[in-house]
């Protein structure tokens with residue numbers, strides 16, 4: 001039996017997945033708020049122990065923790081958990097400073113516990129489908145991608161009781177791209193074996209009326225080791241409808257473009273592809289529905305049970321938990337390991353320096369096991 005503790009209510013998004021996996025049980029829940037704890041314990045059901053203090057939960061006999069507290073808590077809590085002998089699955093982003101990222105890698109190496117980055121956007125069926133189509137060569141050689149996270153969160157800057165929320169400081173209190181991995185993670189699925197080596201970030205300045213420093217939209221260009229280019233855009237304060245999972249992939253043989261207008265677009269925008277191998281009768285390129293290619297979906301998505309689908313995102317919210325539990329059982333680090341988490345998070349952290357220095361290009365450290373000390377720095 002694997003016993004799980006959850007910290008922060010957002011961790012309840014894993015509830016259905018954890019319930020559906022055999023020999024796994026949520027035995028502990030932690031939240032600073034008594035009210036949130038009470039509601040969470042009711043949702044979890046059974047004999048769940050509740051804690052206000054994270055370190056107290058670590059003294060219980062859990063094997064693993066799911067960290068879903070605010071971003072600034074992630075690294076201190078992940079380190080404390082691994083020191084206490086627990087495996088970790090951690091929400092996005094991995095950390096809030098470059099030093100934190102280096103400590104995180106060192107801690108995973110020291111205690112040899114499983115660390116999985118809970119970048120759930122990767123598990124969206126369309127992302128997985130495009131990944132398999134890339135592997136099958138349908139796009140030829142991919143060389144350019146876009147990922148956009150457009151989500152007006154101004155209403156989350158202050159809690160309902162009027163107190164300032166953590167997002168005012170750790171997200172919208174920062175310049176640059178504070179929340180990059182929902183965009184980077186999915187597009188990096190389409191460049192297997194590649195990594196981001198340099199970033200440069202630009203913004204049109206700060207035009208919000210909420211009294212926070214966040215840029216009114218940032219565009220971060222990322223270059224990769226294999227010479228590919230990513231354009232990552234985040235805008236969390238401009239007035240516009242949400243569109244949080246907007247992607248594009250261009251290859252030598254075709255293009256994928258996700259629905260750009262998000263929910264509520266009445267004209268029916270859709271996820272689409274245009275491939276040289278599927279020209280129109282007149283020999284031209286035109287768009288067709290991505291799901292004309294659904295035979296390329298990974299088998300576990302095609303064969304997802306009703307219950308797995310119910311976990312959310314057509315089974316995606318189940319598979320992320322399944323991958324974590326499989327990693328804990330096998331002792332093998334998951335694909336979304338600490339180095340991947342740190343590379344994608346570092347791109348965003350470095351963008352703060354870049355955007356405030358006229359778009360200066362900055363190198364992203366090569367996060368890998370036993371990284372030498374002289375590489376654990378920001379190169380200006």
Ligand SMILES: NC(=O)c1ccc[n+]([C@@H]2O[C@H](COP(=O)([O-])OP(=O)(O)OC[C@H]3O[C@@H](n4cnc5c(N)ncnc54)[C@H](O)[C@@H]3O)[C@@H](O)[C@H]2O)c1
Pocket residue numbers: 007008009010030031032033036052053054068069070071073091092093118119120
């Ligand atoms: N993957 C996704 O799609 C997604 C979506 C939303 C949020 N998130 C991430 O989830 C995390 C939480 O975001 P949220 O929107 O739920 O925030 P929130 O402010 O709504 O909730 C945070 C919860 O954590 C509790 N908390 C705060 N500090 C704590 C501590 N030290 N110990 C224990 N509990 C503590 C709070 O009481 C609150 O219940 C963030 O890291 C955010 O980036 C991810």
